[in-house]
Amino acid sequence: MISKFLSLETEKRERMLNAAMKEFAEKGFAHASTNEIVKEANISKGLLFHYFRNKKDLFLFLYDYVLELLMNELVEKMDVTEKDLVNRLRQWAQLKMDLIKKHPDMFQFILAAQREEAPEVKHELERKNKDIIAKGYAVLFEDIDTSRFKEGIDIQRAIQMMIWTLEGFSAQEQQKVKSLSLRPDYYDEVLAETEKYLDLFTTCFYR
Template identity: 55%
Template sequence: MYSKFLNLSPDKQERILNAALKEFSQKGYEKASTNEIVKEAEISKGLLFHYFKNKKELFLFLYDHFVEIIMDEFYSKIDWNERDLLMRFREITVLEFELMKKYPDIFNFFMAAYHEESADVKIELEKRNKEILVSSYQKLFTDIDTSKFKQGIDINRAINIIIWTMEGFSNEQQKKEKLRSVDQINMDEILSEINHYLNLLKTFFYA
């Protein structure tokens, strides 16, 4: 499908990808201008549509492309030997923060995509997100050890509380970071804070 694009010189591929990434993350799908993208990528107006049928396809290609890149790195870095549930969550959250620090533009793009309201792409995005969610769940929580949980605890709801806590913390952190520049993210501080929360939860959930 996109073999045409992938045969382009890597330099030009990258210019197009980065220009599009930047424009979409800054302005969202609808307001992003293909004019700006070609200007930034220094290609002609026609070429963009030679490789991508339309704006929607460009956007979705970008999404799939960067999801793959991030996912690959994510899964390759997970310590699959750690089978304790809370420790697995800890790792996931920490890895997320690290990747966010390493690829801020991509994560901005993901954020924009997540909140995209445009009917054109919303359904496609939701379809992809569902798939990603399901496959992630399977990969990340298979063979997980839940034996440490206190007896009588509703494990499903407990897991939800853990997830929502990590999400909530993550969101709050991102809000704070928008005010500072990316470089000022202090990983140590974040790690320490994550540990605090996980210890609290461990006290509650584990025997």
């Protein structure tokens, strides 16, 4: 069924996905209405359930679809010729912010999904998040040059500290953000704060 859905004409497919993203982002999984989704998409309910067995299938497909699209775009734009880890992290942060600005509706949906507590989907989302994080790190840390690290530094532990720090900072910001309708300079402030952590990594771990 999913392959048939993906073969739909682009305009109709995008209408359905955008309507579902909007409904799930605004109301969460439990309160989202397939009636509202088909109304917004201007399609019949029968057509929606021709491709998706139920609301859960639609929600989880949409989460996979959006995550894959964003991750592929991010990876495509990564300059993998940059071997320095801190510069890779700097590039990753900038690209992520660029994607948020380019696809605010998608990130609004992702943000809502990551806060989702509905038991029908919560464990599936947690598993999917682990998978996508692992995929991202595989790209981020592939073939990096560790020669700039200070002698005697446990490089793997230093990298783990970097990960924990940036993940903690990201989680802290996500707790603050209830909506992506933010003042324009918010993203610049987040990047500036990220830069401070990157500078600290350079001071602590590099020659």
